[in-house]
Amino acid sequence: MSSLSTKQQILISGVGAVSPAGWSADELVTATLANKILPHQELTREGCEHSCKIRRVPKPQQKQSFARHPRLRRASAISRYVAAAGLEALGDTRATAVTEEKLRLGIIVVFATGCVTYTRRFFEEMLDDPSLASPILFPETVFNAPASHLSAILGSTGTSYTLLADSAGFLSGLQLARDWLLTDQCDGCLVIGAEETDWLISEAVHLFSREAILAEGAGALYLEKSESPASSTSPKAQLCQLTPPLLYTNRQDKKSAAAKMRDLLEINPSQEKQTLLVDGLQGVRASDQIEAGTWQDWQGRRLSPRRLVGDALGASVAWQCVNAVTLLDNSYHDCCSAIVSGIGLNQQSQAAIFSSHY
């Protein structure tokens, strides 16, 4: 392994997304910029008096070649989201390089709830009669099944971690990717946050807020370091800063963790006008209180994609990052940096700064 170097920059060279807006990062960003709240559906089930609001991923408008892979034939939706977002972020050329063992790829997938649909279905079968529960469903309930399918599609035998965390965990995934790259454990790294909807998790979210709208999908970033022969000649942004994850404990509540997170960001007030804030506001008062308070005096531009597409738990901060990187790459209102605020539900607050200078 090569020695550590702080001269290396961590570059974002690809983005991918699957969301209620469609099967690409462009569709997600277009929906964000349109600032129009996407339509939702009411999810009901027999015997339940309550309905829940959700935003599902639409059916793809064209056939997807990866979907024909044998691994995805009986996989649940979340595996297809992970594969689609990951492959989009990686791009065809790099995907071929991985398959040909010319690029050592690290894969990090982050979930809050993961493969909930098959887990719930298997559990229902088990309650009915455990001796008849389906052996086809069970392996797909394992948290790392989607990461495994993506590795198989790419033919990648390198390191793959599935991390469990609240929505801010995607930024911990970026931190892990950065560490892997700077210690030469891989040439490039995909970080993917994903979730799928199911009545089970929708009702769980509904317990905490009846206004909340659960969404599903995935967001992905492809990271590489600047001084690598495999690096892209046209990166989209640089990952400049990641705050440490500020945990919620008996000694540090969510509000103080979020405040500390903001204090740790290396942005002074004079820079705010050139900085885009992509926050986690959902348009739900109870959930937004701390996020709103943390950024109440923000002077710069601000986007809140969760308010438009919904809260997709482990995928939400990934979508915020996809928006931030894409908009910087497109010189959005001459912003030269973007902050992604990750104030997680019940574990940690963490933030990232991306820059268009690299």
Add this chain to the structure above:
Amino acid sequence: MPTGNGQLHRNQSYNRVVISGAGIVTSMGLGWENSTDGFRAGTQAFRDITLFDTSRQRVHQAGQVMLPDHLPSTRLKKRQLARIDRASQLLIHVTAEALKQSSWSADDLGEDIAISLGSSAGAMFCGEKFTQSAIEQPNHRVGQASRIHLYQTQHQARTLEDAFGIQGLVNIISNACASGANAIGHAFRLLKYGLHQKAIAGGYDALSQLVFAGFDSLQALTTTLPPRPFDANRDGLALGEGAAVLVLETLDSARQRNADILAEICGYGTATDIHHLAQPHPEGDAALSSMKSACHEAQLNPQDIQYINSHGTGTPKNDIAEGRAIQRWAGAHCNQVCVSSTKASIGHLLGGAGAVETVISLMALQGQWLPPTTTIHTPDPVCTFDLVRESRDARLDAVLSNSFGFGGANATLILKKFA
């Protein structure tokens, strides 16, 4: 020189990483002292499952842990103690033991410590309660918010932090049955590269009805307990539950406080087996890659390693694939490598397996003995290595622990005597 917050320091050479504390709980017992004799003798510790109903399943026993009525003294509030889940209890017991052994002071705990945990199911028991209630009583919401809160895996990490006043980076890795080994390997790398100076790393899983029914549905559970890893007539695995945690620190950190060093972690390897979601490549390609990678990092050759604590589930496909990988890895040296599977004694602990088996390997290294697999009647022909079937003493300098999981997650750890 605490670096804190994961920031890389320029011109830093790699750190040596040592183990200064360990905690373990399995069906064999709670704590190192209560477990050593059983693992050394290859005793089986399976009992009737009382945590859930198995009357409609083929199998009724597992390596269920007998937990004491009380937890060790911690900083948890009454409210937290009142609703603590089984997985968190397992974690607290082993962390208390590991911290006591390490002699970390309150000041040590107040520093930036990396917490790296592996679990495949977390507190699935709480998730099951939530789901069952939602299915059977869809309009009854009392207690549901609490159940879903407790179910989330980050809750166990939070409980651990609150229990011992630890504040630091948390990573929860869920790579199926390799999770515990990945968590230790991840912490090892954080310390090796100077991203942190201290870590608490390990794995855990409590028995859950869903997971039990899942393995039963795959017909992966043995119906003729005890399990017989590497036996020609093996017919499946037994499930177990438990946890293990290691206190890790850089050698500099341990020396500064004159810590007792139990062993050194010197190598970690990973590989992804893309053959099938739930079956290994028959020639053990990824297992071989993982073992080679760990040896490369440890700067050791197969002849430098005296003992392998195998993944050894007792399923027909795993044991053949792992056996082939060991043969290919060891080459001409194969018949001199001692191999056993401690899953014959306590079952397969899933996300906890890699961590628990690392601690068993550590016990063996410390005591200079080999934990046997005493359930083998007829060794499988793949066992051209020295299959340890009876308790024996040995001179051990370095040991290797394999962990493989669904999704093709393969991980290998190498420990060596500290010198």
